Amino acid sequence: MLTDSVIVALITGISTLSGVGLTTLMQTIATQRNQHFEARKEVLRIKYEASNQRSELIREKLEKAHIILSEISREFSLTFMTIDWSDKMSPANFHKKYRDLCSKAAEVQMIADFYAPSISESVEELYGLMNCYWGYFHVVLVIDQKGEKVDHTTPSYKEAANYSRRIPSKVYEIKQNIGEKVHSAINLGGTT
Structure with missing residues (x-):
């Protein structure tokens, strides 16, 4: 038979062992929860940084598109049309100028397609x-180069x-849309 002191010692040992086991179990559960929380916090931090980097990239690309669009608006304005015509620009020089501007328009189209699809169609319209401006103004330059009379009543002019009025108007529309997207991204801290 077991004596009372042995029984007390056994109960104390079992209780101590159970307490240690329970404490170890609780510490393991708490550690796992903390690790899960820290891992989730790190994932959220990385997502937040990636979102901010993407927003910044989009903002930079849209700013670049805005600058290019300003140049296109200026180059196709009535003022620049008058300057090019008054300077007796040759059709060949006009073609070179137009090719350069087409490259810039293609860059704006790429930015729109990749970073702001909602303006892609407007950029295509631009x-x-x-192209229409190029065709008509090219005719003006050819007629002028031949020494024939060209003035504001000439159909191609x-x-x-x-x-030269419609292009800056379309550019203005696109730039307004870009501005709204940039402001939205800045104010919300999100993407466009």
Whole structure:
């Protein structure tokens, strides 16, 4: 038979062992929860940083598109049309200027397609307007180069002048949309 002191010692030992086991179990559970919490916190931090980096990249790309669009608006304006015509720009020089501007329009199209798809269609429309301007103004330069009379009543001049008003208007529309996207991204800290 077991004596009372042995029974007390056994109960004390079992209780101590159970307490240690329970404490170890609770510490293991708490450690796992803390590790899970820290891992989740790190994942959220990385996502937040990636989102901020993406927002910054989009903002930079849209700023670049805005700058290029300003140049396109200026180059296709009635003022620059008058300057090019008054300077007796040759059709060949006009072609070179137009090719350079087409490259810039293609860059804006790429930025729109990749970073702001909602303006892609408007940029395509702008490119179409640029093509129309090119065709009509090219005719003006050819007629002028031949020494024939060209003035504001010449049909190709009138059409080129019409597009020299429509292009800056379309650019303004696109730039307004870009501005709204950039402000939205800044204010919300999100992407466009």
